[in-house]
Amino acid sequence: MSERVAPVSVIGLGPMGRAVAGAFLDAGHPTTVWNRTASRAEPLVAHGATAAATAADAVADGPLVVACLLDDDAVHAVLDPVPFGSEKTLVNLTSAAPEQARRRAAWARGRGIAYLDGAIMTPTPSIGRPSALVLYSGPEETYRAQGPALASLGGTATYLGEDPGRAAAFDVALLDIFWNSVGGLVHGLALARAEGISGGELAPYAESIFGLLPEMMTRFARQLDDGVHPGERSTIASASAGIEHIIATAETRGIDTGVLTASRSLIRRAEAAGHGADGLSRLASVLAEPAA
Numbered sequence: 001m002s003e004r005v006a007p008v009s010v011i012g013l014g015p016m017g018r019a020v021a022g023a024f025l026d027a028g029h030p031t032t033v034w035n036r037t038a039s040r041a042e043p044l045v046a047h048g049a050t051a052a053a054t055a056a057d058a059v060a061d062g063p064l065v066v067a068c069l070l071d072d073d074a075v076h077a078v079l080d081p082v083p084f085g086s087e088k089t090l091v092n093l094t095s096a097a098p099e100q101a102r103r104r105a106a107w108a109r110g111r112g113i114a115y116l117d118g119a120i121m122t123p124t125p126s127i128g129r130p131s132a133l134v135l136y137s138g139p140e141e142t143y144r145a146q147g148p149a150l151a152s153l154g155g156t157a158t159y160l161g162e163d164p165g166r167a168a169a170f171d172v173a174l175l176d177i178f179w180n181s182v183g184g185l186v187h188g189l190a191l192a193r194a195e196g197i198s199g200g201e202l203a204p205y206a207e208s209i210f211g212l213l214p215e216m217m218t219r220f221a222r223q224l225d226d227g228v229h230p231g232e233r234s235t236i237a238s239a240s241a242g243i244e245h246i247i248a249t250a251e252t253r254g255i256d257t258g259v260l261t262a263s264r265s266l267i268r269r270a271e272a273a274g275h276g277a278d279g280l281s282r283l284a285s286v287l288a289e290p291a292a
């Protein structure tokens with residue numbers, strides 16, 4: 001059997017685990033699946049998968065074991081008791097903190113298991129399709145060996161280096177951007193509604209705000225990397241004044257101001273450190289400085 005269609009075992013059949021198992025099946029891999037709630041395996045079995053009775057049986061079936069569980073605690077609960085035997089590779093697609101990924105890699109190393117950590121950056125419908133993006137880190141040799149099988153997940157597979165925590169580090173940084181953006185989005189919607197503006201009225205204008213962000217991201221990233229934060233477009237001092245009336249309006253309308261006051265306290269810290277004339281990219285370096 002060629003490596004392209006090597007047997008794969010998928011542990012965890014939530015929405016993403018099902019998409020992952022489905023993509024392996026579609027690509028022709030003999031696929032064994034296991035899930036704590038066994039009934040979730042049924043549609044995949046109808047599609048050609050083999051359901052294992054236990055996680056240990058699933059691990060025994062595949063030289064390549066792919067875990068896609070809720071979190072690192074679930075990986076611990078499911079895989080720690082399982083004897084892996086020899087010649088196994090574990091690709092862990094479960095979202096985790098970088099330190100958890102490093103600990104999981106050390107755990108695998110201690111058991112002679114080849115280990116890659118993966119972070120899936122795109123939603124379930126992308127899996128097996130060109131729009132999928134999955135980041136991997138761990139031993140390059142393991143990535144190269146499993147590359148053909150992992151290509152079944154579609155799209156772009158990106159190898160980020162030997163440090164097993166690096167894929168998770170990209171994941172948390174990118175999700176940090178995502179959740180802070182979601183925080184701003186829902187806060188703006190709530191503030192608009194409190195001022196009698198419907199979501200539908202606000203959305204077209206909000207789209208133009210979001211349209212500014214890709215260029216800002218690239219520019220701020222460059223400025224942070226270069227340690228240069230020019231204030232010719234806008235300054236921290238100006239932001240300090242500008243955020244006040246937004247907080248005041250939210251307070252007047254009884255809307256939680258936690259998201260905004262966190263930004264204000266960062267801006268004030270930057271001003272107190274003498275950075276008022278700098279551009280907003282300076283705030284990223286101030287965040288990493290200990291608060292006075």
Ligand SMILES: NC(=O)c1ccc[n+]([C@@H]2O[C@H](COP(=O)([O-])OP(=O)(O)OC[C@H]3O[C@@H](n4cnc5c(N)ncnc54)[C@H](OP(=O)(O)O)[C@@H]3O)[C@@H](O)[C@H]2O)c1
Nearest residue numbers: 012013014015016017036037069070074094095120123124
């Ligand atoms: N869904 C997405 O769009 C997406 C996108 C990117 C990354 N991810 C990542 O992919 C991973 C899986 O996500 P998901 O969407 O498939 O669903 P999920 O809700 O994050 O995970 C559900 C899976 O975890 C299992 N599980 C939870 N606790 C367990 C425990 N203590 N013991 C055994 N099994 C346990 C569930 O089993 P039961 O069925 O028995 O409850 C189910 O198989 C997560 O780390 C998630 O962050 C998901």
